[in-house]
Amino acid sequence: MSTGNGITRGRYRFAEWTLTAMPTVAVRHFGTCLTCGERSADTADADDAQVxxxxxxxxxxxxGYELAAFQNFNADMTDAGEAPHAT
Incomplete structure (x- = not known):
């Protein structure tokens, strides 16, 4: 809703969210060279990244090397109420 002077006002509702690991996607690992920045392919096996x-x-x-791991997650709204919106 615009007030005519370029300022927009809105009302927002906060919602609860939760993260859940994607069960079909394994934790992935990769190694990175700290000297040149070259990086291994990501793999489900940490030993492969170390090798x-x-x-x-x-x-x-x-x-110098960095070994990193990452996992994919789904974000789901846990509040079953109305979705957030601006008015």
Whole structure:
């Protein structure tokens, strides 16, 4: 709703949300070289990412690596009330 002077006013409702891990998607791992930024393919097996780091070290003599893991989630509104909206 515009008040005519360029300012828009609205009313918002806060909602409760929850995160749930996607059951069909495994935790993924990847290694990153801290010297050159090259990165392994992401894999479900942490050992594969570590082996990539060791092979990269053998080829390049780079010594700093980061091993990371990530997981995908669904966000679902837990409040069954009306969806948030502006008026």
């Amino acid at each position: 990539w780091c060791l092979k990269h070290a053998g080829l390049t003599h780079h010594s």
